[in-house]
Amino acid sequence: MSDNCQDLDCLAGVRVVDFTQFEAGPSCTEALAWLGAEVVKIENPKTGDPARRVLPGKAPDDPWYFHMFNANKKSLAIDLKSPRGVHLVKEMLKKADVTVENMAPGTIERLGLGYDEVKKLNPRIIYCSIQGFGAGSKFEKGLAFDMIAQAAGGMISVTGEPDRPPVKPGPSIGDTGTGMLMAITILGSLIERQRTGQGRRLQVAMQDAMLHYMRTCFAVQARTGKAAARRGGKTVMGANAPSGLYQCTPYGPNDWIYVMTSRANPEHWARLMKLFGREELIDDPRYATGAARIEHEAEVDAIVTEWTRKHTKEEAMTLISGVGVPAGAVFDTMELQNDPSFEKRGIMQVMEHPSGPFKMPAWPVRVDGKPPRVKPSPLLGQHGAEVLNAWLGLGADEVAGLKREGVL
């Protein structure tokens, strides 16, 4: 085992009954698992979490998406349409600290596992629902996936080139962004419960969660009185020059670097011009102040581009960053995957899974120097016997009987 990570048990003893699927819910419970909670995924014995196959019907399996959001969890495959299955899960909920679901609106209630039911079974439980739209919204029954939340939550409106159609931000902030806010609130509620002994009902809507990540855009709107606009490679905040994406050699799709000079630090411009060998421009009245550079932004951008186009993005980042100006090459997923620094530092780790080893991003926060260890995502139903024994005292015979009856 690699020593770039560690087994963390911050949340030792915290039991999570996890009804989630796809990403918004699973990213939340996975964060708890990485911090040491015991997270038991409740899955349909026939298909499991639909995220186990992103391309259903295609062989071979494509387990990578599932691995990403279900590392370090256990799986109990149990039929929630059978009364015995529901009964067993209710017994588990009596012993759980947290339960999380992100089913379509009304589904968990139809299974007899809605908040009102579960609270009666266990008033100490933190009961969590993630929906697309908030209770009380006119779209409250609407289904959502990541892109729907990003559209309805404002993200797409501010992403893309001016005067062209909007585009979807590539990352799945609609899903994982929402899951993180629920994880924070769960942990806060667990701390509170140590004092009060009482559980809580937590609810978050993916559309609402997007506003949290859009606050700079709302601040721009407050200043300008207009909806925040798309600005291509520039930032919605605007009003810094140079600041933006600049092309690098050899001019491939991702041969770009983000360079930013801050008005809070007037030295950035001088440092950049010294690096470029253009000292004469530092005090040139066209460029000497932040306001002047904004006025001559096209010229300023041309000055930066003339230099960046002679360098690869890595060279440019090393040089610009090296003189104390914020710079970031536009790395693609393959470049990030193959950069040994991430694995060396435990930020990417190899999941040792029966279906084969899989290198993936780990929880990126270091605790006393090391991130938590990535453990395998569970096979469907892998931990059924173990969990039913540890949580409910069921013996091997009882488990075998449940399997024969098709409950497991």
Added chain:
Amino acid sequence: MSDNCQDLDCLAGVRVVDFTQFEAGPSCTEALAWLGAEVVKIENPKTGDPARRVLPGKAPDDPWYFHMFNANKKSLAIDLKSPRGVHLVKEMLKKADVTVENMAPGTIERLGLGYDEVKKLNPRIIYCSIQGFGAGSKFEKGLAFDMIAQAAGGMISVTGEPDRPPVKPGPSIGDTGTGMLMAITILGSLIERQRTGQGRRLQVAMQDAMLHYMRTCFAVQARTGKAAARRGGKTVMGANAPSGLYQCTPYGPNDWIYVMTSRANPEHWARLMKLFGREELIDDPRYATGAARIEHEAEVDAIVTEWTRKHTKEEAMTLISGVGVPAGAVFDTMELQNDPSFEKRGIMQVMEHPSGPFKMPAWPVRVDGKPPRVKPSPLLGQHGAEVLNAWLGLGADEVAGLKREGVL
């Protein structure tokens, strides 16, 4: 006071000494404040957090960005370049549960407040650093802002139109996205500390944090063997039709709707065609299966567009969502700001601030039905006397003396 929110004290008694500025750090400590922690911002008495003025030098003030990330906090303005100032902050650190900083690399150590120093003063403290790049990375001394993290962490590479330059996702995921991961780890460490009595050192790099939100893109790469590509309004996952942004009347910059049909639910296509009055296309061999629709994606998109262009995005969302197909209008920040549903549900709240009321997104997770109340962001140094008295027992005379000496 509005009854759409509540005072939450999940984290009552948790004391945070907050050295953060701009957004990545402040978004983290603000989450703790919303859950009831006492967060004391340590600010330079002359200028305060530079985020207090996004456009420095311009009058009037532009406090909106600062409000967003500093609600519910206290402010202690104290000179960390004076020995007396550092001494007082060290006394506070002895009584704190958590401290967070996101200064440029090396700065907090130069102030004499690095981890090794503070751990000696208080072995129970959770000491947190947010940097642009990870310790051990070749860019570890590099400065970063939101856009630099989004470039170097892969986000920009997957955002934009195919065959065009990349664009920056508009939301500030580089900042707030990082802050949320730190907040989760802080809360997990607080829970752990109740058992161990020991503090922790937590470190996160903004570049590393981006990988966490990029995991669907890495999963796509694992499937295809190629770097995840830009797909405009489509998703990086690909391979669903119809799925994407469709234009609506009256064809303004944000008159678009995201419509998604899932292969996990073949009913979506049939529901959509019934709504469009195009039942004849449901079983048309060109469109009857997910695979067939992907093969004829341009035609499928044209069928959807023909209908959406006759409707406003709100109408289209109501109708499509109403038949059980995931749909999200591309709302802009002004539309979201003016939609009364958010304020009614406490997802947006009005901060009552001395500089004027300000409506802003609140913490979007409801706890027993209501989100936590947004309280004012602090005036610079507003809570100096209060905090120094409550934490360190300093009297009014001592505080007055410190002010005269320029320490406060």
